[in-house]
Amino acid sequence: MTDKFHDEMAGMQQKVLGMGLFAEGMLRDAVEALRTQDISLAGDVKARKGALSSQNDILEEEVYRMIALYQPVARDMRAVACALKVIASAERIGRYGKDIANVVIATADSRGKDLASGLAIPHMAGLVLSMIDDSLRAYETGDLEFIRHHSERDDVVDALRHTIFREGITYMMEEPRTITRCMNYLMVARYLERCADHSCKIAEKVHYMVTGERIEIK
Amino acid sequence: MTTQSIISTQGLTLWYGETRALKGVTMEVADQKVTALIGPSGCGKSTLIRCFNRMNDLVCDCRIEGSVDFHGNNIYGNGADPVDIRRRIGMVFQKPNPFPKSIYENVAYGPRVHGVTDRARLDQVVEESLRKAALWDEVRDRLSHSAMCLSGGQQQRLCIARTLAVGPEVILMDEPCSALDPIATAKIEALIGELKQQYCVIIVTHNMQQASRVSDFTGFMYLGEMVEFGETAQIFESPREELTENYITGRFG
Numbered sequence: 001m002t003d004k005f006h007d008e009m010a011g012m013q014q015k016v017l018g019m020g021l022f023a024e025g026m027l028r029d030a031v032e033a034l035r036t037q038d039i040s041l042a043g044d045v046k047a048r049k050g051a052l053s054s055q056n057d058i059l060e061e062e063v064y065r066m067i068a069l070y071q072p073v074a075r076d077m078r079a080v081a082c083a084l085k086v087i088a089s090a091e092r093i094g095r096y097g098k099d100i101a102n103v104v105i106a107t108a109d110s111r112g113k114d115l116a117s118g119l120a121i122p123h124m125a126g127l128v129l130s131m132i133d134d135s136l137r138a139y140e141t142g143d144l145e146f147i148r149h150h151s152e153r154d155d156v157v158d159a160l161r162h163t164i165f166r167e168g169i170t171y172m173m174e175e176p177r178t179i180t181r182c183m184n185y186l187m188v189a190r191y192l193e194r195c196a197d198h199s200c201k202i203a204e205k206v207h208y209m210v211t212g213e214r215i216e217i218k
Numbered sequence: 219m220t221t222q223s224i225i226s227t228q229g230l231t232l233w234y235g236e237t238r239a240l241k242g243v244t245m246e247v248a249d250q251k252v253t254a255l256i257g258p259s260g261c262g263k264s265t266l267i268r269c270f271n272r273m274n275d276l277v278c279d280c281r282i283e284g285s286v287d288f289h290g291n292n293i294y295g296n297g298a299d300p301v302d303i304r305r306r307i308g309m310v311f312q313k314p315n316p317f318p319k320s321i322y323e324n325v326a327y328g329p330r331v332h333g334v335t336d337r338a339r340l341d342q343v344v345e346e347s348l349r350k351a352a353l354w355d356e357v358r359d360r361l362s363h364s365a366m367c368l369s370g371g372q373q374q375r376l377c378i379a380r381t382l383a384v385g386p387e388v389i390l391m392d393e394p395c396s397a398l399d400p401i402a403t404a405k406i407e408a409l410i411g412e413l414k415q416q417y418c419v420i421i422v423t424h425n426m427q428q429a430s431r432v433s434d435f436t437g438f439m440y441l442g443e444m445v446e447f448g449e450t451a452q453i454f455e456s457p458r459e460e461l462t463e464n465y466i467t468g469r470f471g
Contacts, residue, residue, distance in 0.1 A: 005468070071427055072467070073426065073454040073455075073466050073467060074453075074454060074455065074456065074457055074462075074467050075463050076467045077454070078456070211456075212455065212456020213456070
């Protein structure tokens, strides 16, 4: 493969990383908007969805073009395949950020404003964001140390989601007027859990890119 | 290797005068599979393939150590007959090299040399060989025309037919498509896929995409050594050796 390919590939990896960080930023700000009940920040997150989609489209097209022009093999093929999977997961993460922003806006007037903190959603979001961050750092550096404990971290996130579900149910039984907000927050917990899964997906693909070995992080 | 091997080398070392062109190559070649040899120019892949039917005998100052076993018998051992070996292990070269004779005579030449004189038998061998080489339909009406009138791709398939006519078991191909355009190349590649149903095919190629398209096993050679040998999909997805990785991804070579 020519140096031209490797130059283009390095450029593309930077753009993929940029898209990953963009999506992570959407999720981070959405959770912050939820925590602080900041409707304008939530609106800002929603407005970024178009840019997220177009980054996805542009990068996907670029991946196909690289395959068509260079027919990469081995490490190069794995890097291109990884890029394709990372942007797909990044797009999902960003869209979950948008979904959480929608929850903030939709529940603005309902009862139980402090429930998000009570339900440990900020704590759960912190864990998920750190997983995403480490997956992207592994992608950037090729250092698998960042993703070594993803499986255990994902278990913690899953357990938190169950806890939040149980807690949410008790709140709803105590005070039926919180049902709208609670139901929405349970969905948020579900979105965050899915984001952790996507960070594991990214980690799996980075592992494949670096070692050639396909693993499953459960 | 799970499939039956037909050729195996053990510590094969070859000297051209003072130059060591092969350094202790040990490998097994599976029957009814396509094995590709890749590597930069001068890495010894053509030299290796030429050892398989003793073509290097013709090079003066060439010396061989180690063994090449064909069906378990060392082809460099006492009593091995190079002519018989070359009949059973045929070769197709980079540049199509038909004889300046008719299409028919090109194919019939080998069987004649090996003593077939019956016209009906020769007709049959010529047709069968041309069919196997996927050339019959294109030349059936002009068998008496000169082979030199054929296109490059047709000439190469004629050379393959000529190799098949003497009933080989192994077909060695040394860069068989490098003088051909993409369409003629595609035909030869399709033909290689057909041939492996019946023969063992070993192909030397500079074109890595070709190796990945046509072969079941790939060997990467560098400076006279077999650096890595394995299933083609594994070599091109995640090679074990960094040298292989660097070569197939174009980081050197």
